[in-house]
Amino acid sequence: MLTSPEALLAIAGMLAVTVAIKASGLLLANRLPQTGFIAAWLRHIPGAVLASLVAPAVVTGGTAEILAAAATALVFVVARNLFAAMATGVIMVFLLRMALGG
Amino acid sequence: MQNPAAPAWTADHFFAGARACIPVAISVAAYGVVWGVLAKQAGLSLLEVMLMSGLVFAGSAQFVALDLWTATPSTLPIGPIILATLIVNLRYLLLTATMRPLVRPGTEKRSAAAMWLLSDENWAMTVGEMAKGRGSIAFLVGGGTTVWCFWMVATVFGRLIGSAIDDPTKYGLDFAFTATFLALLLGMWKGKADLLPWLVAALVAIISAKLIPGSWYILTGGIAGSFAGAIAERRRGYAHQS
Structure with missing residues (x-):
C-alpha cells in the first residue's frame, strides 16, 4: 500500500493549518492581544491540551502505567531532558508490566 | 512594524543556525525514531511517513495524528485529524509572534514563509541568540533545516525498523506517547x-x-x-x- 486519497487529504489539511498558523503568528504579531482574556486563553491552550492527552492514558492504565508516569516525571524534573524522561517511562512500563504480569 | 536594524539574510547566519541546532536535533531524532515505529503500528505507509514528516513537520501534532489514524482509509477521521493538528499547533502563533523583531522591511512575505521551518527546538535556539543581541531569520531557517533533516531521517528509519517490532505494547513503546507528552507538559510549568x-x-x-x-x-x-x-x-x- 503506497497511500490513499483519504490519507493525502488528511496530510494536506495538516500542512495547510500548520503553515497558516505559523505564518499568521508572525504577520499578526502586532495585532494579537498581548493582554486580556484571549491572550490568557491562548497561553493556556498548550498545557491544557497536553494534560488532556496524558491524564486518561495514565488513569485508564494500571499500576504499571501510574508508577512509570511518576518515574518519567521525576526524571524530567531532575534531568530536564525530554529524551531521558521518555526512555525512563518506556523502560519502566516494560519492566513493571513484566513484573506485575499485566 | 518591521525592524530596519534586523540582520540581513546571510549564508553566515544560516550556517551558524544550522550548526547551533545539531545538539537539539539529536534529541529530535531520538523521538523521531519512536514516532516512526508508532507510525508503522498505526498503519502509515512509508510514503505517508515521508509526506507527513516532510510537509507537516510538527512533532507533537504528528504524535496526536497517529493516535487518531486508522489503517483502513475509509474510516480515517480526516476532520478530527486536521482539527487536532490545528489545536495542538495553536501555540505556534505565540512562538512565531516572538520572531517579529527579526523581520526586515520588505522581507515580510519571505519571513512568513520561512516560519514553516520553525520548530520548538530552533525557535528556542534563536530566542537564546536574540537574548544575546544576535539572532536572525536566516539563523532560524538554518536551524530549521538541520532539525528537518534529522526529523526526516529519524522518522523514516523508525518506520523501517518498525516492521521488525510487531507489537509495541510488548516493549512498552505505546507508553512513549504518554511519557513524551508528560515531559513536555512539565517543561511548560x-x-x-x-x-x-x-x-x-x-x-x-x-x-x-x-x-x-x-x-x-x-x-x-x-x-x-x-x-x-x-x-x-x-x-x-x-x-x-x-
Missing part, C-alpha cells in the same frame, strides 16, 4: 497558575474519554482547561486592580 487549568483539563479529559468514543477528549479537556486558566487569570487580575 511556570508556576501555581498552571495547576488549575491542568487539573480541569485532566478531569474533563478523563470523564470525556469514558463517555465519548474516539479522541474528542483531547479537545474537550483542552478547551475546558484553557478557559479555566484564562478565567482564573482574569479574576486574579481584577483582584489586583481593586
Whole structure:
C-alpha cells in the first residue's frame, strides 16, 4: 500500500493549518492581544491540551502505567531532558508490566 | 512594524543556525525514531511517513495524528485529524509572534514563509541568540533545516525498523506517547497558575474519554482547561486592580 486519497487529504489539511498558523503568528504579531482574556486563553491552550492527552492514558492504565508516569516525571524534573524522561517511562512500563504480569 | 536594524539574510547566519541546532536535533531524532515505529503500528505507509514528516513537520501534532489514524482509509477521521493538528499547533502563533523583531522591511512575505521551518527546538535556539543581541531569520531557517533533516531521517528509519517490532505494547513503546507528552507538559510549568487549568483539563479529559468514543477528549479537556486558566487569570487580575 503506497497511500490513499483519504490519507493525502488528511496530510494536506495538516500542512495547510500548520503553515497558516505559523505564518499568521508572525504577520499578526502586532495585532494579537498581548493582554486580556484571549491572550490568557491562548497561553493556556498548550498545557491544557497536553494534560488532556496524558491524564486518561495514565488513569485508564494500571499500576504499571501510574508508577512509570511518576518515574518519567521525576526524571524530567531532575534531568530536564525530554529524551531521558521518555526512555525512563518506556523502560519502566516494560519492566513493571513484566513484573506485575499485566 | 518591521525592524530596519534586523540582520540581513546571510549564508553566515544560516550556517551558524544550522550548526547551533545539531545538539537539539539529536534529541529530535531520538523521538523521531519512536514516532516512526508508532507510525508503522498505526498503519502509515512509508510514503505517508515521508509526506507527513516532510510537509507537516510538527512533532507533537504528528504524535496526536497517529493516535487518531486508522489503517483502513475509509474510516480515517480526516476532520478530527486536521482539527487536532490545528489545536495542538495553536501555540505556534505565540512562538512565531516572538520572531517579529527579526523581520526586515520588505522581507515580510519571505519571513512568513520561512516560519514553516520553525520548530520548538530552533525557535528556542534563536530566542537564546536574540537574548544575546544576535539572532536572525536566516539563523532560524538554518536551524530549521538541520532539525528537518534529522526529523526526516529519524522518522523514516523508525518506520523501517518498525516492521521488525510487531507489537509495541510488548516493549512498552505505546507508553512513549504518554511519557513524551508528560515531559513536555512539565517543561511548560511556570508556576501555581498552571495547576488549575491542568487539573480541569485532566478531569474533563478523563470523564470525556469514558463517555465519548474516539479522541474528542483531547479537545474537550483542552478547551475546558484553557478557559479555566484564562478565567482564573482574569479574576486574579481584577483582584489586583481593586
